[in-house]
Amino acid sequence: MGSVISYLIDAAPPKTSYSVDQIPDLTGKVVIVTGANTGIGKETAKALLAHGAKVYIAARNQASSEEAIRQLKQETGNEAIFLTLDLANLKTIKASAEEFLSKETQLHILINNAGVMASPVELVTADGYDLQFGTNVLGHYYFTKLLLPILTSTAKSTSEGNVRVVNVASCAHLFGGLDFNTFKDGPARKKCSTAGLYNQSKFGNVVLALELAKRYGDQGIISTALNPGNIKSDLQRHVEPQLPSIVKQILANVVLYETSQGALTQLYAATSPEAASLNGKYLVPWARVRSPRQETQDAQLGKALWEWLEEQVKDM
Template sequence: MGITYSILTEIFPPKSQFDPERDIPDLSDQVMIVTGGYTGIGYHTVKALLVKGAKVYIAGRNKDKGEKAIAQLKQETNGKEALFLELDLANLKSVQNAAAEFVRREGRLHVLFNNGGVSTPPVSDVTSDGYDLQFGTNVVGHFYFTKLLLPILLATAKTTTSGKVRVVSTSSMAHLMGDLDFATFRDGPARKKKSTLMLYAQSKFGNVVLSNQLAKRYGDQGIVSTSLHPGILRTELGRHLSTIEQLLLSTMCYDPPYGALTQLWAGATDEGLKYNGMYLIPWAREGRPNPRTNDEKTGDELWTWLEEQVKDIAS
């Protein structure tokens, strides 16, 4: 009953009561990162943050797309200019380099939007480090990026009026049909037996579990960690779906700006500071995650596994 209710209310959300222009305060003293910020909901998230005066880094692997987005955003925001940070979440060395470059350039980080990701690519696709492309990008890459930025996040929390900073992780309604099969995180026979949709659901399940663990482990040090479903949207994320799947989804899809609403609410409003460890749904509401994402044993096992994966990345 709980999951059925959650699916219905996430597919058919009521009209949003949240208005970014009205409800987001001045952000002119804040520094933020949006992974995957040059397209889709990431682009619209960056745009809203720039309008409110934030210093925003668009983190992504395609510098050309990043520069084009920055130029377009500058036109659309009366001269507000985002910055590009080269980051390939499917390459852990690139993740390490991106975090080091950000710390070199900045002394503060108020909000990390773990927004980027991949959806339903061919099952044959893996990361440069040998992980399933979806789990490696959506979970492992974001975990490592967040881990490397924790020192600057925690230091920044000590300087804010609220004593808090935020990590906002974009998951999906697909996590409701997901779980964790550790044998499929890396390439191998078990992974190849899974459908790309189930591997996607697993990665989005992992996003929620990881967000919950971050909230549990660092909430008392000022980290506010939330995960969310942004909505069913017309974005590039579904480009690997079949034509029939895309047509079916299009009947219930919303335009990309709607997808930015919930993560802006979580990451840029005073109210969003209250939702540490919560799962949020369209449009800017508290939701009900898959109950298995709150299992302490599962969370501890995933965190331990992830720590093991990144402990020996050469500097």
């Protein structure tokens, strides 16, 4: 019952006093936003570019990304940079990180925004992991791990003394948990529903963000997790075809918010001076701190997940 109440509270958030106008000057800051070719990520990149940041759009679809970069330049006057990133393929993740590191010596903000939702259960990653967990959790973990050296060195060299890693989770974590037997393809995973696997991945995002905060907070990493809100975006592309038309109308007109709203909380976490004190915290719409599901805070679970993730990439 508590999870349902928390979901309902966050589904209808109060009006916010925070806006993109409060983002500080980001001139000289280097930022990566995964999945910024569309939806909330694109809106996030737009606000960052408008405030002077050097923004890398890390995404799988080059054509879509290049079109997004063209549109964003028209809207902001500043040009983002495309970085190939397929979070469902560990080898290409390594190549993406290496490409970025060959171009930059600093990274001030990493926004792990990309994700998949409600994909068919039969879909798995290139390495045989559940597509949703493999993309949303393992993929982002590995990308972040490879960038930790540049993140920590940047933190040491900046006047702020910290860098931000923002992990986009969801209110869906309220209904999730971690079953390690379902992270990779196998009989246990095939018995799961696509919604259950999505909830698990978002639960994992919250657990991982807290563990990152614990392990690297003393090196200047400010790691947060957040629920961006119920947003109109193509994240629901696998869900909408299954819904009755009346439900689609209710979602569009009552429940779902615009992508510009969805970007607010992650922009706050990534750029607000106040958010520098939020290491390990969980945010909800719009730019507010709240407690996540209590089970995500279990220290042993966080340690076990981190060690499992480390094991998956140790030979890459």
